[in-house]
Amino acid sequence: MHIGGLRTALFSYLLAKRTGGQFILRIEDTDQKRLVSNAVTRLSEDLRWAGLQWDEGPEVGGPYGPYQQSNRNKIYQEHANALLDDGTAYRCFCTPQSSGHGSATYVTSGCYHNCSRLPASDSRARAEGGEQLFTVRLKQPDHVRKRMFQDLIYGNIKRLKRSASPSASTDEDSGLDGADTILMKSDGTPTYHFANVVDDHLMKITHVIRGTEWMASTPLHYDLYHAFGWKPPVFAHVGLLLDKDKAKLSKRNADLALDVRGLREDHGVLPETLCNFLALQGWSNPRKSDVMTMDELVENFDLKFTRGNTMVLMEKLWFLQRNHVQLRCERVSNGEEQALGDVLDHVVQEVERAHPDFATNKSGARLTDYCTSVLLADDKSYHNAAHFVERNWYFFSSTEEVKRRRSTSAASQLVPAIDIDSLLQDLISTYDATTPYVDVPAGLRSEATVAERRTTAERSAARIHALLNLLIWQRIAPASAETRAIPFAEQATDTEAVARFLVGDAGAGDLAKDYQTWQKALMRHLRWKLAAGTPGPGMYMVMAVLGYEECFKRLGLTPEAGKEW
Incomplete structure (x- = not known):
């Protein structure tokens, strides 16, 4: 089935559902010379995969059959x-x-x-x-x-x-x-x-x-x-x-297979992505957002088609693909564990193909859970499984492979790497998972969520973050500054306020800039060490997915025995 045929079927389906009518599948095979073996089965499978279940027609029957x-x-x-x-x-x-x-x-x-x-x-x-x-x-x-x-x-x-x-x-x-x-x-x-x-x-x-x-x-x-x-x-x-050359769109061109099965099997396009994409080809969408589920398409559909032909721009397809994967990830975060469905299956299969050693070491449910975590961490960049696994290769590679692929130019030049490694070593030796939160001076308080309402993991992450901030301030503040008075709490995030607290108004601007330089250098250093400088999710998310043992290995640091993380 060509995507043009699916678009026509989709318009008919949306109109039927919008108006409380029936969507009918009829097999028009009067020209027996052009009959293709197994075509009816394949066409039916393509329609079902796209979510276009017919109310009358082959297999389901109806009052006006036969439908062939x-x-x-x-x-x-x-x-x-x-x-x-x-x-x-x-x-x-x-x-x-x-x-x-x-x-x-x-x-x-x-x-x-x-x-x-x-x-x-x-x-x-x-x-x-x-x-x-x-x-x-x-x-x-x-x-x-x-x-x-x-x-x-x-x-x-x-x-x-x-x-x-x-x-x-x-x-x-x-x-x-x-x-x-x-x-x-x-x-x-x-x-x-x-x-x-x-x-x-x-x-x-x-x-x-x-x-x-x-x-x-x-x-x-x-x-x-x-x-x-x-x-x-x-x-x-x-x-x-039409294609970009304004020629009638054929099933295959130089860039992409444009039959439904090819997009599904060869390129990993999701059914909701393809239906959303095709609905926008020649239909005047009344909404501001182009991202719509099938229910939203039905709710908003009308017969306001544009006159003339439509040029198909495939960039829109991948934009919608990313957004629909994000919607699935949101459903997982809201407790719908199976929402990723075939997306997760394709990612697991691609990891098994591209990173067999990793897949063997983390097989079965552990691999599935791990791939789910990677998808949730980088849900804004999904194109298809092959592209996603290649983009996030460092999640599925050994420490040795990450070290091998590090580029010297990707390392931070803002602060010497030895100084950042020293900062991280101090964090490891100083951190105490049992240290309670303390009150914050009135001038530094924000409307952050109180610690008691956070999960254990969130409290732990906030505590690590707070200690890391404290260690940075201690490195850049003048010796005369009372750095011990900096609140050991995640609410102290106003850089300018902390700088004024330490040195007064006169030197606050320069001190705040030094802090921001360290923060930037730290994030760049972490990305270089943990992901060989590869762009991707935020470093806190990367570290959460890798886990503390793998992070210590890649950072070249050794956790203290018996310390709770």
């Missing part, structure tokens, strides 16, 4: 006979003729013996004799040129002019308005146009959404509804999808 046109031939025969009986259609006994022009050969499919003038009795007798094959053609209605045809998007549609020369195609759509159109082929099967009009009426279809390439067929469909005396459904034609 190859099983409805008797119905089409009956309706063709009805048109023959009232004179709006006729039997054509002409056979296709070939004409040569140089090396080119083409087939003329028009009625060249004026079969419409045969008396009805003669026509019936020749058909019942079985000696001659025939097609059933629709007679052109009276005043056909004066008719106008309504489309919900484009307004009045005019009939195309007749072709001046025979078509060079053998396709049943050829010369659509160049001669009386064939309704039933000589093998007794219907053409696409005839079968669709009959089925749309019998299945009580109210709205048909389709691509503008079918707009030329709309007058014929209206002619058929008129011939039967039926009320036509509402037609809404949507523009084609």
Whole structure:
């Protein structure tokens, strides 16, 4: 299934759900020459994967079946006979003729013996004799040129002019308005146009959404509804999808497979991502945000399509992919443990492929839990599993591999590395997990959450952070400053206020800048040591995922025996 086909199906699905209607799947296989083995199964699987479950159709049934046109031939025969009986259609006994022009050969499919003038009795007798094959053609209605045809998007549609020369195609759509159109082929099967009009009426279809390439067929469909005396459904034609060169989007181009299965299996695109992306192609979204779940698409959908074709920009697809992975991660954080689903499965599989040693050492549930932590830490950058694991390679690598990939230029030049290592060693030797929080002087208090309301992990992280800040201030403050008076608490985060507390207004600005330099140098040093300078989540998050043992290894530090972290 091409993404253009899925988009059309999605628009129909959204309209049905928005209005309390039914979304119908019908298998249109009248052209048996183009039938592909297993196509129906694959198409059904693609629709289900995308979340477009049909209310009527194959496998689920419905009151107007069968829903496969190859099983409805008797119905089409009956309706063709009805048109023959009232004179709006006729039997054509002409056979296709070939004409040569140089090396080119083409087939003329028009009625060249004026079969419409045969008396009805003669026509019936020749058909019942079985000696001659025939097609059933629709007679052109009276005043056909004066008719106008309504489309919900484009307004009045005019009939195309007749072709001046025979078509060079053998396709049943050829010369659509160049001669009386064939309704039933000589093998007794219907053409696409005839079968669709009959089925749309019998299945009580109210709205048909389709691509503008079918707009030329709309007058014929209206002619058929008129011939039967039926009320036509509402037609809404949507523009084609174009590539960046403004050519019709094919299933495959140089950059990306654009069939549904290729995007799903080869590129890891999520169903909610693809549906969100396709809904925005040619539809005027009334919301400010383009990120929408299926429920939100249903709630906001209308038939306000843009006129003209739509250029598909794949950057938008990956923007939506990142946002939908974030939404899944939020659901996990809110207690919906299985929300990551296939995203997590793909990441685990990619880790097993790209980092087999790591996967072996941390297998089963431990690997799954670890990959979940990495996803939650870096949820804003997910593209697909391969890209995500490559971006976050340092989470799945050994200490030796991280050391090997460190670049000298990535190390901090703001503060000597030896001084930062000394700071971290002091942190290890000084830190006491049992040290309580103390009151903060009135001038340094903020509206932070009180310690008692934090989890144990949050309290521990805040305590480490507070001690680290204290150690930095002690290194940069003048010897005369009372650094011991700096509150050992996470609320003391106002740099300017702490600087004024230590040295007064005169030197506060320079001291605050020194503190910020140390903080920046520390973060750069940690990223260099723990992740070889690779961009990614904040360092506190990186350290939380790696765990204290791995962090100590990569930092080249040794935790004191028996100390609680």
